[in-house]
Amino acid sequence: MNKKILITGATGLIGSELVKLCRAEGISVNxxxxxxxxxxxxxxxxGYYWNPKKGEIDVAAFEGVSAIVNLVGATISKRWTRSYKxxxxxxxVKSMNLIYETLQKIDHxxxxxxxxxxxxxxxxxxxxLYTEENKEVDDSFLAKVVVAWEAAASQFKNLGMEVSKVRTGMVLAKDDGALPQIVKPIKLGLGxxxxxxxQWQSWIHIKDIAGIYLFLLKNQHEGEFNAVAPNPVINKKLTKQIAIQLDRPLWLPNIPAFVIKLLLGEMSILVLEGQLVSSRKIQELGYNFKFYNIESALQDLL
Known part of the structure; x- marks a missing residue:
């Protein structure tokens, strides 16, 4: 493909994997x-400089670009104080608004x-089982973030663009994201x-989440897409499969919810709550997952 795209958050967990895929496909990346x-x-x-906090952006980044992949966002795996929320x-939201306001003023x-x-x-x-058709919205802080995030993305339709929203599950990667944190106590025999x-954990392998972005880019599909593997697992099974893969015993009783709430505060919903999410829509469009089940994903990553 002779194409140029712009990625925000290109050096993050998903961004760096997507950059590799794009360059391998002959897609240039700003x-x-x-x-x-x-x-x-x-x-x-x-690379181009920007500072969304100060409203600074290098408009040269948009030259020759046919699509934008927006991956920027502060980690949610840090204690949710009022200021950090x-x-x-x-x-x-601010980063997307800056792009939107800039594109209104320039030719692109x-x-x-x-x-x-x-x-x-x-x-x-x-x-x-949640599909993209479900309109119910949780009352949690993270759900409010997603609603604002998707509303900020939707405004790009006003500029005549097709808009895609990738509803991402728990991304499993070897050295970053959730998996190393889950693995650590299990390795020590304290899992x-x-x-x-x-509680359900709708996960996705890092290669598949990057693959879904590339798939949407190449086929210009628009709308909401659940980016989760076809076979979500409950927390108990995930813990057990990691222990099997690492050949470590699981002998401790479940860690009580109140202990986790004391340690993590409001952020505890990340591990104590979950959703059973369907990947059928993206599969029906033709995306073929590399990692369908947790066993093969963990075998690859651990």
Whole structure:
């Protein structure tokens, strides 16, 4: 493909994997960074400075670009103080608003806007299977973030673009994200299911989440898409499968929910609650998962 795209959050967990895929496919990547010293300039990977907090952006980044993939956002795996909640929200919404306002003022040829989103928009449930058709919204802080995130993405339709929202599950990667944190106590022989252990974890392998972004880019599909593997697992099974893969015993009782709430505060919903989420829509469009079940994913990553 002879194409150029712009990625925000290109050096993050998903972004760096997507950059690799794009370059392998002959897609040139422009990217934004807030660190001028980290700007790389090669034939197919070109960095530009921006600072969404200050409203600063290098408009040259949009030249020759046909699509934007928006992956920027502060980590949610840091204690949710009142001030940090604002950072989580602003890092997602303000950055998109800056791009939107900039594109209103310049000539560009961008046809497609793809934004990260989250399955945490769906209410916590042990029994309901959520598809993209479901309109119920959870009352949690993270759900409010997703609603604001997706509303900020939707405004790009006003500029005549197709808009895609990628509702991402728990991304499993070897050295970053949730998996190393889950693995650590199990490696030490101190692993145990969290809370009831019955809460769903709709996960996805890092290669598949990057693959879904590339698939949406190449086929210009628009709308909401659940980016989760076809076979979600409950927390108890995930813990057990990691222990099997690492050949470590699981002898401790479940860690009570109240202990986790004391340790993590409001952020405890990340591990104590979950949603059973369907991947059928993206599969029916033709995306073939590399990792369908947790066993093969963990075998690859551990």
């Amino acid at each position: 990217y934004f960074t807030t660190d001028r010293e980290k700007i790389e300039k090669t034939e197919d990977y070109y 604002k950072v989580i929200m602003d890092s997602r 040829a961008i046809e497609h806007f793809i934004s990260a989103s989250g399955i945490s928009v769906y209410p916590n449930s042990k029994t309901k 145990a299911p969290l809370g009831s252990g019955e």
